[in-house]
Amino acid sequence: MPDTTFVTRPATTTKPERPKLYKVILINDDYTPREFVVMVLKAEFKMGESNASAVMLTAHRKGSCVIAVFPRDVAETKAERATDLGRSRGFPLQFTTEPEE
Numbered sequence: 001m002p003d004t005t006f007v008t009r010p011a012t013t014t015k016p017e018r019p020k021l022y023k024v025i026l027i028n029d030d031y032t033p034r035e036f037v038v039m040v041l042k043a044e045f046k047m048g049e050s051n052a053s054a055v056m057l058t059a060h061r062k063g064s065c066v067i068a069v070f071p072r073d074v075a076e077t078k079a080e081r082a083t084d085l086g087r088s089r090g091f092p093l094q095f096t097t098e099p100e101e
């Protein structure tokens, strides 16, 4: 018969923290064509045409635009993939991430 050890649960339990979310931010530049930005937003962030156009125009006018929030690894991967799409075509298009407050 194996020995069995019973471990009692602590009187107080803590709920697991909800993972912090990260914003993906589109940065404006003077060189990437508007249609290319829209294409990247549709391809990488699954936006429809009108939403992608609105986001692109907000970044164009204000300098940047928050696109979406995701868990850290997802946000970083998407920002990297989207930035790489621009780089592969010789554009300085940039997507960055930052933690939500």
Ligand code: NFA
Pocket (backbone or CB within 6 Å): 026, 027, 028, 029, 030, 031, 032, 033, 034, 037, 056, 057, 059, 060, 093
């Ligand atoms: N400012 C770019 C242009 O006028 C378009 C653009 C928008 C680029 C948003 C990057 C981000 N061609």
